[in-house]
Amino acid sequence: MPYGPNIPAVDREVFAKPPLKAMLGQVRFPAILKIADLGSLGGFQDAIREDWPQFAQEQQLGILVGPQGLQEAGATRAFRFTAADGMWSALLTPDALTLEAGLPAGRYTSYEEFSDRFNRVWAAFLEHFRPAAVVQQGLRYVDHIERELPPAEWATLVNPELLGPLATSLSDGVVQAISDLRFQREDGVLAFKHGLVPAGPENKFGYLLDFDYFTQEQTEDTSTEVIMTRFDRYHEVIYAFFRWCVTDQALKEFRDANG
Amino acid sequence: MPTAEAIEQYLDVPSHAGARAENVAPRKLLMTSVGGSTIVRSSNPKGYLIPDVGSFVSPGAPDGTVRPDATSIVIAETGIVIRISAPEEIAEQIFPALLRNGLGFVAMTHPSRDHITSLGLAGLYGSYGALGGVIGVGAPVAPAAEVSGLIVELLEDAPTLAGVRTFEVDRGLESPTSAPRTIGADASIAEIATRIAEITGLNDGELARVFKVARETFQRWRTGELTNPNVANRRRLGLLLRMVDDLAGREVRVDQWLRNVSDIESLTPYDLLERGRLDDVEYLAAHLPTGSPPRSATALDGSPVTRADAHPAFAPRRDEPLADLPPADEEGWEEVEAEAIDDDE
Numbered sequence: 391m392p393y394g395p396n397i398p399a400v401d402r403e404v405f406a407k408p409p410l411k412a413m414l415g416q417v418r419f420p421a422i423l424k425i426a427d428l429g430s431l432g433g434f435q436d437a438i439r440e441d442w443p444q445f446a447q448e449q450q451l452g453i454l455v456g457p458q459g460l461q462e463a464g465a466t467r468a469f470r471f472t473a474a475d476g477m478w479s480a481l482l483t484p485d486a487l488t489l490e491a492g493l494p495a496g497r498y499t500s501y502e503e504f505s506d507r508f509n510r511v512w513a514a515f516l517e518h519f520r521p522a523a524v525v526q527q528g529l530r531y532v533d534h535i536e537r538e539l540p541p542a543e544w545a546t547l548v549n550p551e552l553l554g555p556l557a558t559s560l561s562d563g564v565v566q567a568i569s570d571l572r573f574q575r576e577d578g579v580l581a582f583k584h585g586l587v588p589a590g591p592e593n594k595f596g597y598l599l600d601f602d603y604f605t606q607e608q609t610e611d612t613s614t615e616v617i618m619t620r621f622d623r624y625h626e627v628i629y630a631f632f633r634w635c636v637t638d639q640a641l642k643e644f645r646d647a648n649g
Numbered sequence: 650m651p652t653a654e655a656i657e658q659y660l661d662v663p664s665h666a667g668a669r670a671e672n673v674a675p676r677k678l679l680m681t682s683v684g685g686s687t688i689v690r691s692s693n694p695k696g697y698l699i700p701d702v703g704s705f706v707s708p709g710a711p712d713g714t715v716r717p718d719a720t721s722i723v724i725a726e727t728g729i730v731i732r733i734s735a736p737e738e739i740a741e742q743i744f745p746a747l748l749r750n751g752l753g754f755v756a757m758t759h760p761s762r763d764h765i766t767s768l769g770l771a772g773l774y775g776s777y778g779a780l781g782g783v784i785g786v787g788a789p790v791a792p793a794a795e796v797s798g799l800i801v802e803l804l805e806d807a808p809t810l811a812g813v814r815t816f817e818v819d820r821g822l823e824s825p826t827s828a829p830r831t832i833g834a835d836a837s838i839a840e841i842a843t844r845i846a847e848i849t850g851l852n853d854g855e856l857a858r859v860f861k862v863a864r865e866t867f868q869r870w871r872t873g874e875l876t877n878p879n880v881a882n883r884r885r886l887g888l889l890l891r892m893v894d895d896l897a898g899r900e901v902r903v904d905q906w907l908r909n910v911s912d913i914e915s916l917t918p919y920d921l922l923e924r925g926r927l928d929d930v931e932y933l934a935a936h937l938p939t940g941s942p943p944r945s946a947t948a949l950d951g952s953p954v955t956r957a958d959a960h961p962a963f964a965p966r967r968d969e970p971l972a973d974l975p976p977a978d979e980e981g982w983e984e985v986e987a988e989a990i991d992d993d994e
Contacts, residue, residue: 414714414716415714416714416715416717446736446737447736447737448734448735448736448737448740449734449735449737449740449741449744450717450732450733450734451732451733451734451740451744452732453732453733463732465744468717468734481716481717483717486717488716488717490716528713528714529714530713530714581713602713602714604713604714
């Protein structure tokens with residue numbers, strides 16, 4: 391079976407008004423129990439404090455609702471480190487480190503900033519916690535082009551090849567249309583969800599482009615170089631795919647800072 | 650509003666899952682009653698919908714790059730597993746209440762309530778939005794149950810619940826063992842501190858700053874581990890309780906009022922409390938327009954009394970000469986002489 395999607399790389403461009411609504415990168419590892427202990431975080435926090443000065447604890451609880459009523463189904467702690475400007479946060483749990491851009495309130499600058507930050511926080515994490523392996527790594531971008539358009543007119547902004555029935559006579563009366571594609575790739579899986587859906591805090595209607603490139607192949611090579619190289623590759627593919635998904639008209643709007 | 654029929658289909662969720670359907674779509678609200686307040690926790694702290702991977706019907710465990718702090722609801726063999734995450738100060742209040750079966754209900758919202766009926770099972774588990782309706786979890790939900798008071802900020806995540814009529818959570822969902830709405834004159838420090846926390850919606854850290862003590866100290870006041878605050882704080886507890894109790898009696902949403910910017914230097918009442926400016930806060934409270942006047946009663950001698958006199962231990966004494974009161978301390982609180990009391994702080 392061939393790997394897909396087969397989309398050529400494109401030159402990167404930073405847009406003034408991208409439709410990006412969420413962006414996160416995550417590495418999962420076998421559970422390190424001492425992460426749940428606040429006392430063990432001191433060294434790690436000191437190492438990243440300059441980048442992540444703000445700190446908050448969160449609790450996570452699982453509740454089983456069954457015939458016997460409510461039962462606890464596991465509880466753990468999570469630790470959130472936030473950049474001074476609130477634009478980025480790193481969430482550390484016993485089995486994952488997740489870096490997330492502070493969207494949509496903030497403004498995503500570039501992948502390089504994510505890469506730079508994750509590089510440093512992962513290096514500090516390796517030094518203080520020494521995970522035995524990486525069990526999952528993923529990069530996710532969620533774009534939502536917000537617009538009130540009849541389904542058939544989305545071809546002005548979205549690659550018509552994605553629209554399917556929306557570009558036909560079947561589009562009449564469509565208020566939601568979702569598609570979930572999974573592409574097997576040499577280095578992981580690219581999950582792509584797209585379609586017309588209302589979303590966001592104001593429940594705006596628009597076209598969703600949700601790219602999640604991840605691998606669940608376990609590796610004992612936890613080095614920063616391997617992790618970041620993988621993120622770089624994932625980003626290159628996601629970006630090219632994103633560009634394929636939108637039209638020149640859409641790109642023009644993304645570039646227009648006054649739009 | 651959800652009808653009994655709408656509720657029932659969600660209570661019977663496992664029977665809908667012929668195969669094991671995994672993650673239900675996100676945008677879930679978790680509401681629980683904690684005393685007289687309602688804590689509402691959105692699954693989407695950043696206010697934007699990221700559909701959890703697995704929100705489409707698919708076998709096996711959810712995979713992909715999923716926010717670790719996202720709320721998820723998984724249909725398992727033994728029941729429904731709800732995983733939630735909350736900042737510690739909220740978790741401290743919500744989680745114990747959840748596990749004590751104090752959960753009112755889980756409400757899952759969706760922009761279109763027709764979504765479920767139009768898409769059937771696929772809509773229930775495969776929707777890209779969320780479920781419209783209410784699931785009664787834990788404590789039984791009356792057929793005519795209505796959504797209790799919502800924190801305004803989270804309405805952004807729950808547009809279908811905007812405008813829903815609210816009511817005091819303890820009017821139908823309160824369990825027999827929950828705290829009474831008023832406390833007696835012989836109330837303990839724990840009861841007073843708990844009552845203040847319930848009405849104000851402030852967490853231990855925030856209240857500790859009002860009383861200039863460590864967070865753990867206020868927490869231990871509230872739990873009863875510490876029973877003897879110093880003289881000044883005992884009086885402050887009483888004054889604050891009287892004021893917020895009176896506001897609550899006037900049907901003021903004290904938790905919201907404390908956060909509203911006032912005309913006094915553009916500070917909120919909470920800011921003023923934190924600065925020890927109780928007089929200013931009392932001024933704001935007294936001039937707060939409310940739908941109902943302060944409750945009043947008549948004493949045995951026929952003189953009118955305010956509601957605060959329901960707490961005679963902390964009400965001003967009638968024989969207390971105002972002119973002899975010492976001047977306010979640096980923090981703006983009036984110090985009153987009292988018997989020496991062992992201070993266990």
